[in-house]
Amino acid sequence: QVQLVESGGGLVQAGGSLRLSCAASGRPFNMYGMGWFRQTPGKDREFVAAISWSPGMIVQGDSVKGRFTISKDNAKNTVYLQKNSLPAEDTAAYYCAASPSWSSASTGRPSLYHYWGQGTQVTVSS
Numbered sequence: 004q005v006q007l008v009e010s011g012g013g014l015v016q017a018g019g020s021l022r023l024s025c026a027a028s029g030r031p032f033n034m035y036g037m038g039w040f041r042q043t044p045g046k047d048r049e050f051v052a053a054i055s056w057s058p059g060m061i062v063q064g065d066s067v068k069g070r071f072t073i074s075k076d077n078a079k080n081t082v083y084l085q086k087n088s089l090p091a092e093d094t095a096a097y098y099c100a101a102s103p104s105w106s107s108a109s110t111g112r113p114s115l116y117h118y119w120g121q122g123t124q125v126t127v128s129s
Contacts, residue, residue, distance in 0.1 A: 036108020
C-alpha cells in the first residue's frame with residue numbers, strides 16, 4: 004500500500020504561483036512512477052505530468068505541455084508541481100498518483116495509476 008498526501012492548494016490570485024507537494028510513504032514507492040492530474044466538475048481527470056523517482060524521467064500532458072514543472076526530492080519522498088503566472092483556467096482539484104512502473108506512469112492514463120491522494124483544490128481568482 005502506498006499513501007499519498009497532497010498539500011499546497013488554496014486560493015490564488017490570477018498571475019500568482021502554484022506549488023503543490025505530494026508526500027509518499029508505504030511500500031517501496033521508489034519503484035513507482037508519480038503523476039499529477041487535475042479535474043474540474045463534469046470533466047474527465049486530465050494528465051498534467053509524471054516523473055520517475057530515479058533517474059527522474061519526465062513526461063508532460065499534451066494539453067499542458069511546457070506550462071507546469073514537475074520535480075522531486077528523493078530525500079523527502081516528495082513530488083512537486085509548480086506553475087507561475089496562473090490563469091483562472093487552472094482552477095481545478097489537483098491529484099497526486101502512483102503507478103507501479105514508469106512505463107505505465109508515462110502513458111498518463113488514470114486507469115494505470117493504482118494509488119491516489121485525496122486531492123487538493125486550487126482556485127485561481129481573476
